[in-house]
Amino acid sequence: MYSDAFCKVYNEFGWNYFPEAFGEQLLLWMQQNQITVKSSLDLACGTGILCEILHEHGIQAAGMDFSEGMIAIARESNPEICYEVADMIQYCPDRRFDLVTCTGDAMNHIIDLKDVEQIFRNVYTYLNTGGYFIFDILNEKEVSSSEPFHLDFSNEIKAQFLITHNRNGRINLKTTVYENGEFQFEENITEILHDPDVICDLLRKNGFQIIKCADQLLDDTGVHGTTWFIIAKK
Numbered sequence: 470m471y472s473d474a475f476c477k478v479y480n481e482f483g484w485n486y487f488p489e490a491f492g493e494q495l496l497l498w499m500q501q502n503q504i505t506v507k508s509s510l511d512l513a514c515g516t517g518i519l520c521e522i523l524h525e526h527g528i529q530a531a532g533m534d535f536s537e538g539m540i541a542i543a544r545e546s547n548p549e550i551c552y553e554v555a556d557m558i559q560y561c562p563d564r565r566f567d568l569v570t571c572t573g574d575a576m577n578h579i580i581d582l583k584d585v586e587q588i589f590r591n592v593y594t595y596l597n598t599g600g601y602f603i604f605d606i607l608n609e610k611e612v613s614s615s616e617p618f619h620l621d622f623s624n625e626i627k628a629q630f631l632i633t634h635n636r637n638g639r640i641n642l643k644t645t646v647y648e649n650g651e652f653q654f655e656e657n658i659t660e661i662l663h664d665p666d667v668i669c670d671l672l673r674k675n676g677f678q679i680i681k682c683a684d685q686l687l688d689d690t691g692v693h694g695t696t697w698f699i700i701a702k703k
Contacts, residue, residue, distance in 0.1 A: 508529045508564075509567065517550060530550055557575075569602045570602075574660065601701065603686075604698075607662055607663075607696055644656045
């Protein structure tokens with residue numbers, strides 16, 4: 470679970486660009502494919518950015534995340550949206566949705582494939598027939614070990630990132646945050662690379678139809694990302 474300090478930096482200075490960009494592409498994808506979504510659920514929703522975008526476009530959006538800190542920020546930002554603190558491996562709400570999303574490589578945080586499959590089983594039960602499950606996983610070619618790189622959140626807040634791989638195929642992202650040049654805190658996040666073919670096979674095994682598995686959500690953008698986007702249909 471992310472620390473409160475990390476949640477604060479994430480929200481105020483950090484990673485909103487991905488859910489914002491994904492939200493724009495998702496809305497365009499729905500428009501291009503004439504898909505109507507009345508209700509949506511974002512698994513591992515973080516601070517709720519994607520939920521807010523969908524909510525603003527008339528969709529009854531909901532979100533869940535394992536981090537109490539992330540959900541607290543999401544609820545404060547928009548109390549009209551239903552947010553829950555839960556473990557998505559076990560999460561199985563009593564309502565159904567037209568669309569379920571899980572982005573920001575959240576699925577790579579699920580280390581055991583048995584747990585990934587359990588998520589797929591659960592999603593199938595609370596997704597409406599004809600509904601879509603859209604998520605991303607890391608692209609192995611784009612997450613090689615690297616030298617530390619830096620990002621300036623503001624004139625005062627700066628962060629250093631270091632990606633390393635271990636012998637078990639796991640990835641560690643170490644984030645070190647500084648304020649006015651002084652160390653504030655360090656956050657270590659462990660993920661694992663999933664084979665997209667294996668993931669698609671697990672989806673089919675649990676009743677889904679694979680609509681797309683590619684490194685871009687939209688076909689005509691020419692922009693290839695660092696993740697695989699998977700679109701599955703019930």
